[in-house]
Amino acid sequence: MQDVTNFKPLIVAFCCNWCSYAGADLAGSNRLAYPADVKIIRVPCSCRVNPMFILRAFQRGADGVIICGCHPGDCHYTSGNYYARRRMSLLFSMLDYLGIERDRTRVEWVSAAEGAKFAATMNDFVEKVTALGPNKRLEDLRCKK
Amino acid sequence: MQRIGVFVCHCGTNIAGTVDVVAVAEALKNEPGVVHSAEYQYMCSQAGQDLIKAAIKEHNLSGIVVCSCSPRMHEATFRKTAAAAGLNPYMVEIANIREQCSWIHKDMASGTEKAIILGKAAIAKVNLNTPLTPGESPVTKRALVIGGGIAGIQTALDIADAGFPVDIVETKPTIGGKMAQLDKTFPTLDCAACILTPKMVDVAQNEKIRIFSYSEVVDVRGFVGNFDVTIKKRARYVKEDICTGCGLCTEKCPQKKVPNEFNLGMDNRRAIYIPFAQAVPKVATIDADYCTMLKTGKCGVCAKVCTAGAIDYEAKDEFIEEKYGAVVVATGFNPISMDKFDEFAYNQSKDVITSLEFERLTNAAGPTAGKLLRPSDGEHPHTIVFVQCVGSRCEACAEKGKEYCSKICCMYTAKHAMLTRDKYPDTDVYVFYIDVRTPGKAFDEFYRRAVEEYGVHYIKGMVGKVSPEGNKLKVQASDLIAGKQLHIDADLVVLAAAIEPDKSARGLATMLTASMDTNDFFTEAHPKLRPVESPTAGVFLSGTCQGPKDIPETVSQAGAAASKVIGLLCKDKLTGNPCVAQSDEMMCNGCSSCERVCPYGAITYSDKEFRMPDRTTKIRRVASVNPAVCQGCGACTVACPSGAMDLNGFKNNQIMAEVDAICKM
Numbered sequence: 001m002q003d004v005t006n007f008k009p010l011i012v013a014f015c016c017n018w019c020s021y022a023g024a025d026l027a028g029s030n031r032l033a034y035p036a037d038v039k040i041i042r043v044p045c046s047c048r049v050n051p052m053f054i055l056r057a058f059q060r061g062a063d064g065v066i067i068c069g070c071h072p073g074d075c076h077y078t079s080g081n082y083y084a085r086r087r088m089s090l091l092f093s094m095l096d097y098l099g100i101e102r103d104r105t106r107v108e109w110v111s112a113a114e115g116a117k118f119a120a121t122m123n124d125f126v127e128k129v130t131a132l133g134p135n136k137r138l139e140d141l142r143c144k145k
Numbered sequence: 146m147q148r149i150g151v152f153v154c155h156c157g158t159n160i161a162g163t164v165d166v167v168a169v170a171e172a173l174k175n176e177p178g179v180v181h182s183a184e185y186q187y188m189c190s191q192a193g194q195d196l197i198k199a200a201i202k203e204h205n206l207s208g209i210v211v212c213s214c215s216p217r218m219h220e221a222t223f224r225k226t227a228a229a230a231g232l233n234p235y236m237v238e239i240a241n242i243r244e245q246c247s248w249i250h251k252d253m254a255s256g257t258e259k260a261i262i263l264g265k266a267a268i269a270k271v272n273l274n275t276p277l278t279p280g281e282s283p284v285t286k287r288a289l290v291i292g293g294g295i296a297g298i299q300t301a302l303d304i305a306d307a308g309f310p311v312d313i314v315e316t317k318p319t320i321g322g323k324m325a326q327l328d329k330t331f332p333t334l335d336c337a338a339c340i341l342t343p344k345m346v347d348v349a350q351n352e353k354i355r356i357f358s359y360s361e362v363v364d365v366r367g368f369v370g371n372f373d374v375t376i377k378k379r380a381r382y383v384k385e386d387i388c389t390g391c392g393l394c395t396e397k398c399p400q401k402k403v404p405n406e407f408n409l410g411m412d413n414r415r416a417i418y419i420p421f422a423q424a425v426p427k428v429a430t431i432d433a434d435y436c437t438m439l440k441t442g443k444c445g446v447c448a449k450v451c452t453a454g455a456i457d458y459e460a461k462d463e464f465i466e467e468k469y470g471a472v473v474v475a476t477g478f479n480p481i482s483m484d485k486f487d488e489f490a491y492n493q494s495k496d497v498i499t500s501l502e503f504e505r506l507t508n509a510a511g512p513t514a515g516k517l518l519r520p521s522d523g524e525h526p527h528t529i530v531f532v533q534c535v536g537s538r539c540e541a542c543a544e545k546g547k548e549y550c551s552k553i554c555c556m557y558t559a560k561h562a563m564l565t566r567d568k569y570p571d572t573d574v575y576v577f578y579i580d581v582r583t584p585g586k587a588f589d590e591f592y593r594r595a596v597e598e599y600g601v602h603y604i605k606g607m608v609g610k611v612s613p614e615g616n617k618l619k620v621q622a623s624d625l626i627a628g629k630q631l632h633i634d635a636d637l638v639v640l641a642a643a644i645e646p647d648k649s650a651r652g653l654a655t656m657l658t659a660s661m662d663t664n665d666f667f668t669e670a671h672p673k674l675r676p677v678e679s680p681t682a683g684v685f686l687s688g689t690c691q692g693p694k695d696i697p698e699t700v701s702q703a704g705a706a707a708s709k710v711i712g713l714l715c716k717d718k719l720t721g722n723p724c725v726a727q728s729d730e731m732m733c734n735g736c737s738s739c740e741r742v743c744p745y746g747a748i749t750y751s752d753k754e755f756r757m758p759d760r761t762t763k764i765r766r767v768a769s770v771n772p773a774v775c776q777g778c779g780a781c782t783v784a785c786p787s788g789a790m791d792l793n794g795f796k797n798n799q800i801m802a803e804v805d806a807i808c809k810m
Contacts, residue, residue: 012807017217018680025215028244036255039262039807040245042216044724044795047742048779053800060808076680077778078658078744087783119249 009063009129011038013122014049018076019111020068026115027122034122038066045069046107047080051091054105058095058138064104064129068118071109081109099137103128147272150181150206151264152197154188154213156243163247163256169212172261176268180204189219194226201230208236208271212264214243233276235723235794240267262807269802277723277793282773284370285470286714289314291362291653292475294322295696296688296703298344300473303707305353309714312467313348314357314376316649319424321345322477326407326501328508328515330696331560332591338423338510345425357465358426361649365472365656366746368774369683370719372469380460382431382439383417388455390427394447395419403435405512408505411520412512417447421510429455471710472657474667474679475687475703476650480642481536485545489532489640494613495521497638500531500554503561507568517569519637522616526572526636529565530620531558532608533578536643547643549664552693554641555582559595561639566599575602575633577622585695604631611638644693658744659684667691677706685709724794725775726782728768731755732789735766739781739790747774748781 015021021042027034043049046069054065067088069081085107092105106125110118153170155161166184174182181204185193188211200206209232211223216239224234242260250256288304290297293315301311313320325345327337348354357376364375398415405414407421416435419427431439431447438444438458448456480501483491491497496519498506509515519526533554539546555578562574581603583589595601606623613619620633646665654661659679660668667686670678677686687706688699713719728739730753740748749771752764768790770781779792791797 010808012804021215022217025217025241025244028215028246028248031248033249033251036246036250036252036259039259039266040241041266041800041803041807042241043779043800044792045778045780047783048792048795048800050783050797050800052797053804056801057804057808060805062804062808074660076660077776077780078655079742080744080778080780083742083780083783 007130007133009037009126009134010061011064011066011126011129012057012062013038013040013066013068014043014046014053015040015068016046016070016076016081017042017044019070019074019109020046020118022112023068023110023114023118026112027119028115030115032115032119034119035126037126038122045075045077045080046084047077049084051087054091055138058100058135059140061135061139063132063135064125066106066108066121066125068108068110068121071111074111100135101132103132104135147178147274148180148205148207149178149268149271150197150200150204150209151179151183151268152188152200152209152211153182153184153264154193154211155184155186156214157186160213160243160247163250163253164242164260165253165257168257169242169260169264173210173264173268176265178208178272179268181206188213189222194222197223197226198230201227201232206232208232208238208274210238210240210264210267210271212240212242212260212267215239215241215245235277236271236274238267238271238274240264265809266803266806269806270799273796273799273802279720279723280772281718281720282368282370284714284716284719285372285468286310287312287467287469288471288473288710288714289362289372289374289467289469290473290475290687292322292477292688292690293317293320293356293358294475294477294688295324295341295344296477296690296699297322297473297475298348299700299703300475300687300707300710301354302344302347302351303704304710304714305351307711308353309711310353310355312355312357312469314360314362316359316361317420318359318381318428318430319420319426320348320356320358321421321423321425323501324696325421325423326504326508328504328511329560329564331556332585332587334560334564342423345423349425356426359430362653362656363464368745368776370470370713371773372472372683374467374469374472376465376467378463378465380433380462381428382433382436382457382460383429384455384457385426385428387453388428389453390419390429392419392429393450393452394429394456397446397450399444399446400435400437403432408512409499409502411502411505431456471683471685471713473685473687473706473710474650474653474657474659474690476647476653476690478644478689478693479647481547481645483535483640483642486535486640488610489535489608489638490611490613490618491640494611494618495519496526496613496618496636497611497640499640499642500557500561501642503639507561507564517565524636525569528573528633528635529575529637529639530608530618530633530635531562531574531576531639531641533558533576533641534607535640537641538579539643547645547664549693550582551643552582553644553695556585556588556591556695558641559592559601562601563595563599566601573602575604575635577604577606577608579605579607606631644689646690650690657681657684677702677709683713721773722777723772724777724792725772726770726777726779726790726792728770729789729791730767730769732787733767734787734789735768736786738784738786739768742780742784744778744780745774745776747771747776
């Protein structure tokens with residue numbers, strides 16, 4: 001069993017370019033700290049996040065994956081975040097069935113003005129994933145180098 | 146294999162303070178494809194950019210990674226730098242090690258480790274980048290202004306002045322908007338009509354401007370430079386080009402009991418009407434809801450008296466389709482409904498009125514010809530109570546009011562109070578306020594004049610209840626400074642109702658795919674740096690549709706929006722975004738999944754002939770993307786079950802490579 005006190009989770013965050021990525025930038029501009037375990041990948045819209053990306057992340061050893069998009073009704077592309085929401089609710093329930101706990105996956109709406117919310121969300125998410133410990137369920141040892 | 150250059154920026158101490166930039170540059174040196182790695186104080190400076198250019202040439206780089214601030218800040222800068230050195234600008238990737246790393250982490254070790262991982266992800270991505278060329282689209286050199294108030298009028302005049310044709314679409318029978326209803330304007334007290342109506346005439350006489358009054362926008366398609374707009378011209382049953390605006394019909398029409406919306410229902414008009422004397426276009430309109438001829442087929446008085454023969458009872462709604470290069474939204478505001486504010490007895494007494502109704506009561510062209518008379522009995526009021534912030538700054542009562550400050554009420558209430566005391570010195574005027582907010586040129590002086598010269602009683606406190614008793618209005622209020630309850634027997638109570646965006650704005654925002662805030666005000670592309678542009682390219686904002694503002698501010702914003710439109714229309718061609726979806730026809734199975742999720746209708750299907758391995762040909766239905774219409778959201782790439790659809794700049798394998806790089810610990 002891994003030493004839980006020193007466990008640093010690996011979190012992949014997909015952020016849409018228009019709201020959440022800008023929200024993350026704002027968190028930075030306001031110096032609102034969140035753990036360095038969060039690594040952000042920029043996508044044009046939350047609807048660009050293919051479930052394959054999330055499976056790949058878990059397969060490669062990610063401990064948590066979070067998708068951030070514009071608030072419902074505010075999508076830069078009108079409806080992208082609705083697609084993301086539907087797709088992810090299906091995917092997450094399937095992942096839950098496979099043993100990836102619900103707390104390891106999340107969809108969150110963060111606007112470009114919500115730097116504080118971004119930092120708070122990340123702090124909370126990292127805390128929850130840390131409590132769960134490392135993801136062993138979907139990790140593919142053949143992918144580990 | 147790519148030849149990649151990595152450039153790590155110190156950003157002074159912004160990055161170097163918590164990230165060991167030298168270690169980052171060193172660690173990234175051995176990544177696949179990297180042939181050059183350097184760090185520098187300020188990469189975005191001229192010297193830093195020169196360093197990048199020199200490295201591109203010296204090492205014959207095919208792609209670069211800049212580890213610096215957010216791509217939202219300097220991606221465009223470094224793309225230009227790359228282009229100047231002969232590299233395709235889309236071979237540049239940014240690793241955001243400032244906003245998303247150095248600024249949020251205090252610890253050097255973890256900051257440096259994260260910066261290296263972010264750098265590796267960017268390198269993994271740029272390894273799979275391909276040069277992209279943006280498409281070009283033509284610009285239709287005509288602008289559409291939605292809304293014909295002072296904002297729309299000023300925008301249209303300024304655009305037309307630059308030589309571009311403009312169409313104004315206004316839902317009312319005349320342009321002029323709210324400003325036409327005002328009496329005098331603060332802080333100079335010039336008469337609104339005297340400064341507005343000449344502008345309305347300018348619009349009517351300008352050859353470049355067309356006015357679609359009594360019309361609305363019903364459909365918008367297309368994109369910046371190429372909007373296809375459908376305008377519904379509602380039937381006004383009067384031929385606009387023939388009607389001379391003589392007004393004879395409006396005098397003879399037997400249907401006299403129609404509430405006059407221009408005077409906010411305080412008097413009546415006929416079923417055929419011209420809203421006010423200086424209306425533009427000065428053409429009569431038949432109100433189909435009240436016209437006896439249109440409802441029962443029996444009357445026809447207006448047609449008999451019209452010497453020009455302009456009446457046409459058979460008229461139908463017309464739909465006009467037109468192309469535009471830019472759209473300006475100037476839909477304006479309305480005072481909120483007072484129905485939910487029972488405490489002020491607005492619906493129980495005619496003598497409780499809103500400030501806009503007060504404007505009409507003091508206006509020489511209003512229902513009382515400018516005499517301040519009580520609506521109930523036509524008597525001169527001796528005690529007037531003004532209540533400010535009715536529905537504004539209403540944090541606790543979000544279901545009936547607004548959280549924001551409506552901005553204009555303090556000033557117009559000071560104006561109303563001053564004008565009342567000026568015309569009728571025998572009147573006692575009380576103003577109840579939370580705060581008096583007077584930021585603006587000569588605004589505070591104006592308010593002080595109301596208090597000091599005109600003796601208006603300003604009382605800090607809110608009115609709790611207004612109860613009509615006999616012909617008086619019992620006003621119960623608190624004086625917060627004196628710390629006591631006040632009871633005033635008022636003759637007239639004027640409510641400074643909060644203002645809200647026009648109801649048509651939401652539907653319009655959906656059509657234009659322009660975003661709105663929670664109060665239905667249009668959102669600007671950047672609250673400080675791009676205040677007159679909407680986030681949707683080619684859509685601009687003018688006036689109160691973007692937020693509460695007074696006339697000078699509206700006019701300045703209208704001019705600013707016009708100059709942005711002119712800047713756009715001056716261009717012959719627009720370069721598009723090359724990061725658009727692309728379909729692999731060999732893999733596409735023609736299922737239409739992508740077409741269904743595309744919000745822009747950018748995907749079309751066609752039958753194409755394919756050669757099979759056995760040298761026969763086969764016709765298959767495959768998807769193709771119109772790059773000028775596609776905005777690059779990527780919804781289709783995920784919807785596609787066969788993986789035929791991919792998004793340039795954010796390809797599946799690129800994002801996968803980023804995931805891999807981040808997860809490779």
